[in-house]
Amino acid sequence: xxxxxxxxxxxxxxxxxxxxxxxxxxxxxxxxxxxxxxxxxxxxxxxxxxxxxxxxxxxxxxxxxxxxxxxxxxxxxxxxxxxxxxxxxxxxxxxxxxxxxxxxxxxxxxxxxxxxxxxxxxxxxxxxxxxxxxxxxxxxxxxxxxxxxxxxxxxxxxxxxxxxxxxxxxxxxxxxxxxxxxxxxxxxxxxxxxxxxxxxxxxxxxxxxxxxxxxxxxxxxxxxxxxxxxxxxxxxxxxxxxxxxxxxxxxxxxxxxxxxxxxxxxxxxxxxxxxxxxxxxxxxxxxxxxxxxxxxxxxxxxxxxxxxxxxxxxxxxxxxxxxxxxxxxxxxxxxxxxxxxxxxxxxxxxxxxxxxxxxxxxxxxxxxx
Amino acid sequence: xxxxxxxxxxxxxxxxxxxxxxxxxxxxxxxxxxxxxxxxxxxxxxxxxxxxxxxxxxxxxxxxxxxxxxxxxxxxxxxxxxxxxxxxxxxxxxxxxxxxxxxxxxxxxxxxxxxxxxxxxxxxxxxxxxxxxxxxxxxxxxxxxxxxxxxxxxxxxxxxxxxxxxxxxxxxxxxxxxxxxxxxxxxxxxxxxxxxxxxxxxxxxxxxxxxxxxxxxxxxxxxxxxxxxxxxxxxxxxxxxxxxxxxxxxxxxxxxxxxxxxxxxxxxxxxxxxxxxxxxxxxxxxxxxxxxxxxxxxxxxxxxxxxxxxxxxxxxxxxxxxxxxxxxxxxxxxxxxxxxxxxxxxxxxxxxxxxxxxxxxxxxxxxxx
Numbered sequence: 001x002x003x004x005x006x007x008x009x010x011x012x013x014x015x016x017x018x019x020x021x022x023x024x025x026x027x028x029x030x031x032x033x034x035x036x037x038x039x040x041x042x043x044x045x046x047x048x049x050x051x052x053x054x055x056x057x058x059x060x061x062x063x064x065x066x067x068x069x070x071x072x073x074x075x076x077x078x079x080x081x082x083x084x085x086x087x088x089x090x091x092x093x094x095x096x097x098x099x100x101x102x103x104x105x106x107x108x109x110x111x112x113x114x115x116x117x118x119x120x121x122x123x124x125x126x127x128x129x130x131x132x133x134x135x136x137x138x139x140x141x142x143x144x145x146x147x148x149x150x151x152x153x154x155x156x157x158x159x160x161x162x163x164x165x166x167x168x169x170x171x172x173x174x175x176x177x178x179x180x181x182x183x184x185x186x187x188x189x190x191x192x193x194x195x196x197x198x199x200x201x202x203x204x205x206x207x208x209x210x211x212x213x214x215x216x217x218x219x220x221x222x223x224x225x226x227x228x229x230x231x232x233x234x235x236x237x238x239x240x241x242x243x244x245x246x247x248x249x250x251x252x253x254x255x256x257x258x259x260x261x262x263x264x265x266x267x268x269x270x271x272x273x274x275x276x277x278x279x280x281x282x283x284x285x286x287x288x289x290x291x292x293x294x295x296x297x298x299x300x301x302x303x304x305x306x307x308x309x310x311x312x313x314x315x316x317x318x319x320x321x322x323x324x325x326x327x328x329x330x331x332x333x334x335x336x337x338x339x340x341x342x343x344x345x346x347x348x349x350x351x352x353x354x355x356x357x358x359x360x361x362x363x364x365x366x367x368x369x
Numbered sequence: 370x371x372x373x374x375x376x377x378x379x380x381x382x383x384x385x386x387x388x389x390x391x392x393x394x395x396x397x398x399x400x401x402x403x404x405x406x407x408x409x410x411x412x413x414x415x416x417x418x419x420x421x422x423x424x425x426x427x428x429x430x431x432x433x434x435x436x437x438x439x440x441x442x443x444x445x446x447x448x449x450x451x452x453x454x455x456x457x458x459x460x461x462x463x464x465x466x467x468x469x470x471x472x473x474x475x476x477x478x479x480x481x482x483x484x485x486x487x488x489x490x491x492x493x494x495x496x497x498x499x500x501x502x503x504x505x506x507x508x509x510x511x512x513x514x515x516x517x518x519x520x521x522x523x524x525x526x527x528x529x530x531x532x533x534x535x536x537x538x539x540x541x542x543x544x545x546x547x548x549x550x551x552x553x554x555x556x557x558x559x560x561x562x563x564x565x566x567x568x569x570x571x572x573x574x575x576x577x578x579x580x581x582x583x584x585x586x587x588x589x590x591x592x593x594x595x596x597x598x599x600x601x602x603x604x605x606x607x608x609x610x611x612x613x614x615x616x617x618x619x620x621x622x623x624x625x626x627x628x629x630x631x632x633x634x635x636x637x638x639x640x641x642x643x644x645x646x647x648x649x650x651x652x653x654x655x656x657x658x659x660x661x662x663x664x665x666x667x668x669x670x671x672x673x674x675x676x677x678x679x680x681x682x683x684x685x686x687x688x689x690x691x692x693x694x695x696x697x698x699x700x701x702x703x704x705x706x707x708x709x710x711x712x713x714x715x716x717x718x719x720x721x722x723x724x725x726x727x728x729x730x731x732x733x734x735x736x737x738x
Contacts, residue, residue, distance in 0.1 A: 003374050004396035005374035005397065009617045013675075026373060029375050030399040100505035124402070129498065130495075133468075133499055134506065247379045304376075307376070
């Protein structure tokens with residue numbers, strides 16, 4: 001089914017909006033109260049570019065929650081059930097945020113700009129309010145705001161070449177989860193080796209929204225010889241790589257252990273860390289569900305999933321499937337699901353897709369690739 | 370410009386989704402991580418129905434944040450800078466929620482189900498997290514969840530007749546901001562005299578998502594003789610009536626006094642109410658901005674606004690316009706704006722709309738009608 005998206009000031013546009021329109025964007029979703037491109041009308045080409053060459057994505061919807069002030073380090077410590085001792089200035093770490101029940105309420109990258117200034121680069125939930133609530137209730141001396149910062153991602157095996165051409169050879173020495181400041185012809189940037197794919201690349205955090213279209217044009221020009229083209233966070237590649245879509249793959253009960261995020265949770269952090277008591281209890285009692293892959297038996301291409309569907313095993317509901325896509329590299333349909341702990345890799349399950357057709361699938365470990 | 374909206378499990382569908390599709394919905398927005406219909410393709414008919422007869426709206430996106438337990442009343446007291454002494458069981462009040470800075474972070478209706486159970490029926494921000502944060506940090510003994518509750522609105526001068534036909538004559542005695550429980554052929558409902566228009570009507574809070582299409586069909590059938598048709602929260606009528614669109618008309622600095630919501634803020638509530646100290650300071654220092662109407666000089670129909678635009682007075686930026694629409698009843702283009710306090714009704718201002726054309730407008734008080 002195909003419907004129009006209506007625009008209004010309540011759902012903001014990205015600084016790259018006009019450029020994405022000029023480059024032929026055809027569909028959007030909303031994310032963090034902003035429009036995010038989801039297709040330029042040629043999904044095959046968009047996937048191929050990401051896997052074999054290079055793509056540029058408007059991911060301005062990855063908003064930043066900025067925490068600054070004397071208690072900034074203390075606030076991020078209590079917000080994050082991961083030890084931050086090794087997080088030095090110029091580094092960005094993946095830090096699932098949990099509420100007091102130990103439920104994942106966002107899975108941002110935490111960037112340390114200096115000892116008294118941090119950004120959470122967030123997924124699709126209002127962490128600005130969450131962070132302000134905890135800060136104010138605990139009496140921390142901090143400022144919490146959403147700064148004028150909008151990421152543009154360059155992703156794919158040639159992303160480093162494009163970024164080096166754009167910003168200089170020194171970017172090749174930026175390691176994974178490191179970032180550094182750049183000034184590109186008066187465009188203020190923070191450049192990180194990161195991005196929501198496993199194909200490698202960089203994110204350019206644009207720090208002046210008025211320069212969005214200038215930056216887009218410069219990236220496009222630098223990428224021309226490498227075959228760059230527009231793209232979006234890719235539903236096929238992200239399932240292959242087992243990347244989490246918070247709010248899609250998760251529900252209001254999902255804890256980090258169900259998602260296999262154990263290595264981002266340190267149970268011996270201090271007792272005042274939000275959610276740590278609940279996380280210790282969950283770890284002790286064992287999880288009730290776990291995220292697993294689905295490998296579909298049906299050989300013809302299935303549509304992307306428009307809403308969650310039940311996963312059945314011998315007439316019993318054992319969980320839900322949150323994403324389905326045809327994988328060109330695996331030459332079959334694959335999916336992501338959150339299943340009861342009794343369901344194990346190798347099991348066979350049944351899924352009723354929205355067209356009413358029953359699909360058989362084998363449960364498997366993640367990631368697929 | 371017209372683009373497709375892409376569907377995914379991250380943005381949920383309403384229980385009425387299939388019915389709205391069958392009835393010809395053409396466009397959606399997202400709101401509280403769900404799809405909300407915004408048009409059935411005939412804006413003139415949709416407006417006329419609302420003003421002169423009756424319309425049915427899928428407003429399932431008005432999600433509920435349910436607070437229950439021994440400390441429920443205490444929690445809603447500290448979350449709300451409005452005295453709740455007169456809020457009895459079976460009543461719902463408009464209660465702007467403020468953060469610790471006194472900034473409006475949502476403007477829900479607070480429904481009192483019993484002494485130990487309340488719902489915030491929320492606008493488009495993640496109040497579930499906000500409420501949980503305050504509750505947990507203050508150690509309140511409450512459960513906070515999003516229940517299975519999805520409103521369907523019946524709005525317009527004949528809404529009462531439709532609702533009486535559907536549920537019985539006794540609904541005529543429900544007063545504004547009162548609600549009561551109904552069972553309609555096994556469909557559990559809470560029925561309130563409320564809705565996001567000034568044309569009168571009811572909201573049926575469906576308490577079982579599986580019955581969405583059944584309820585839609587029953588309302589449609591009951592409304593047939595009154596000329597009911599599908600509609601959506603109406604951009605023209607809501608500007609005429611001066612109804613607030615949180616997140617559209619507001620920004621990250623907007624306090625209730627700027628919006629003329631003074632009567633919903635009681636400065637003498639207890640000191641532990643979130644934001645009350647800041648609200649007292651703001652009241653004492655005076656507001657910097659105020660929401661006002663714009664009456665455009667241009668007689669031809671302007672498009673709905675797709676993003677905020679600057680409002681200029683003698684080459685100085687004096688605020689932003691957040692909504693524009695042609696008013697059939699006033700026979701002119703009108704808008705809503707948040708302007709510096711020095712700008713007063715009667716002043717003339719200039720607005721650059723997105724097509725680059727300069728528009729002249731007179732500033733005026735709200736509501737228009």
